[in-house]
Amino acid sequence: MKELLTSRPGLLITVIGVGGCGCNTINMLHENNLSSMVNLIAVNTDLAVLNHSTVESKILIGQNLTNGYGAGADPAIGLKAAEESEEVLKAAIEDSDIVIITAGFGGGTGTGASPFIAKLARDLDINCLAVVTLPFGSESKMRMDYATAGIELIKEPAQAYITLSNDLLLKGLGENIGLFSAFKQSNDVLNNLLTALVQMLTQTGHMNVDINDFARILSFEGESVLGVGKAETEEDAFAALEQALNNPLVSAENIDSAQGIIIHICCKKDDIKLSTYDGLVNNVRKKLKHDSALIVAGVSLDPELTTELTILIIASGISTKALPNQKSPTALNELGESYVGDDLSFISDHEHLEFLTNSPSFTDIPAIVRKLQRLNQSI
Numbered sequence: 001m002k003e004l005l006t007s008r009p010g011l012l013i014t015v016i017g018v019g020g021c022g023c024n025t026i027n028m029l030h031e032n033n034l035s036s037m038v039n040l041i042a043v044n045t046d047l048a049v050l051n052h053s054t055v056e057s058k059i060l061i062g063q064n065l066t067n068g069y070g071a072g073a074d075p076a077i078g079l080k081a082a083e084e085s086e087e088v089l090k091a092a093i094e095d096s097d098i099v100i101i102t103a104g105f106g107g108g109t110g111t112g113a114s115p116f117i118a119k120l121a122r123d124l125d126i127n128c129l130a131v132v133t134l135p136f137g138s139e140s141k142m143r144m145d146y147a148t149a150g151i152e153l154i155k156e157p158a159q160a161y162i163t164l165s166n167d168l169l170l171k172g173l174g175e176n177i178g179l180f181s182a183f184k185q186s187n188d189v190l191n192n193l194l195t196a197l198v199q200m201l202t203q204t205g206h207m208n209v210d211i212n213d214f215a216r217i218l219s220f221e222g223e224s225v226l227g228v229g230k231a232e233t234e235e236d237a238f239a240a241l242e243q244a245l246n247n248p249l250v251s252a253e254n255i256d257s258a259q260g261i262i263i264h265i266c267c268k269k270d271d272i273k274l275s276t277y278d279g280l281v282n283n284v285r286k287k288l289k290h291d292s293a294l295i296v297a298g299v300s301l302d303p304e305l306t307t308e309l310t311i312l313i314i315a316s317g318i319s320t321k322a323l324p325n326q327k328s329p330t331a332l333n334e335l336g337e338s339y340v341g342d343d344l345s346f347i348s349d350h351e352h353l354e355f356l357t358n359s360p361s362f363t364d365i366p367a368i369v370r371k372l373q374r375l376n377q378s379i
C-alpha cells in the first residue's frame, strides 16, 4: 500500500493537462469555472495549442528541443521535453497538496511527459492522481502500445491512475458516431469526473471525504474506476447511482471485485432524506462481493450545483482483465518498439515517425507537419 500523506487546511489542488487532449480538458475545466477552486495548468510542446488555451498558467516544455512544434507523436520526445523543463514544472507544482495529471495517452507529449511529472510530484511528496484516456483501437496499434507503455511508467510514481478507454466509449455510443462527436463525449465525461472529484476534495462536507480517505481508497492494488451520475430530483438519485456505476468510459465491468469504494453525494439543498442516503450506500455495498471491502461515504452541500444531486463513485483494487489491447512492456520490446524499462525512458523510433508524417490520418500527423502542410497550402 502506498503511503498516506496528511491533509492541510486550505488544500491546493493542481490539475495539469499535458499534451493536446490534456490542454482541451483543462480548457473545459476553466470554462466550467474550476479555476476558482483549483490551480489549472496547460502543458504542451505545441505552442499553437497553448496559444489557443484560455487558462492563465501555460507551460511550453522542451522549447529548445522542439521549437514549440509538438513532440511528433513520439513519447521519447515528450519525455525529453519534460526533462528539459524540469525546473519550471517543479516550480509549478511544488506548493500543491494534490496533483491531478490529465492527458490523452498514445501521442508524444502526454504519454512521454506525464510519467515524468508524476515522478516530480512523488519526489516532492505530493499525492498524484493520473486520469488518462486510451486511444481508439483504430488510431493505430502503435498509439495503443505507446499508451500501454505510458501507463506502465506512470503507475509507479502516481498514487493512483484511472484510464478512460475511448474504445469503450465508442461501444456505448455506437459505431456510427463521428470522431469529433466521440471526442466531445469523451471530454464531457472527463470534465464531469474531474469536476466532481475536485468538488469532493475541496468542499467541506457534512460527512467529509478527505485526502486521507481518498489516498487510502486509491492505494489498493488493481485498477481504479471513477463514475459520475446526476439527478434532477432526489427521486432520481438511484438512477444517478446506476449512471455513475455504468459510465461508458470506465471499464467498470468488474466493479463488484473492488476492494475499496468512495461514494460521494453532493447536494444542492441540505434536505436529503436519510433513507435516500442509506439506500444509495446499501446499493453500492450489495454490488461488492468482498465482505471486507472498505466503503467511504460522504455528503456535501453545494448551493451552486446545477442539478439537485451529483453522485461520484471511485472504486479501486479491482481485479480486472488487462486494459483493452494491453501488452506488457516486455512484449513491446520484443516487437522492437518504443519502450524501455522502468527508468522513465522511451526509445525514439524515427522509422515510425517517418511513417506517421506520411500517414493520411489527421490525428496521427505531428503538429509540425500539419503546420508545414498549412504553410505549403497557403503559398
Ligand SMILES: Nc1nc2c(ncn2[C@@H]2O[C@H](COP(=O)(O)OP(=O)(O)OP(=O)(O)O)[C@@H](O)[C@H]2O)c(=O)[nH]1
Pocket: 018, 019, 020, 021, 022, 024, 045, 046, 070, 071, 072, 073, 074, 103, 104, 105, 106, 107, 108, 109, 110, 111, 133, 134, 135, 136, 139, 143, 166, 183, 184, 186, 187, 363, 366, 367
Ligand atoms: N477524449 C479525447 N481524446 C483525445 C482528444 N485529443 C486527443 N485525444 C486522444 O489522445 C491521444 C493523444 O493525442 P494528443 O493529446 O493530441 O497528443 P499529444 O500528447 O499532444 O502528443 P503530440 O501531439 O505527439 O505532441 C490521441 O491518440 C487520442 O486518442 C480529445 O480532445 N479528447
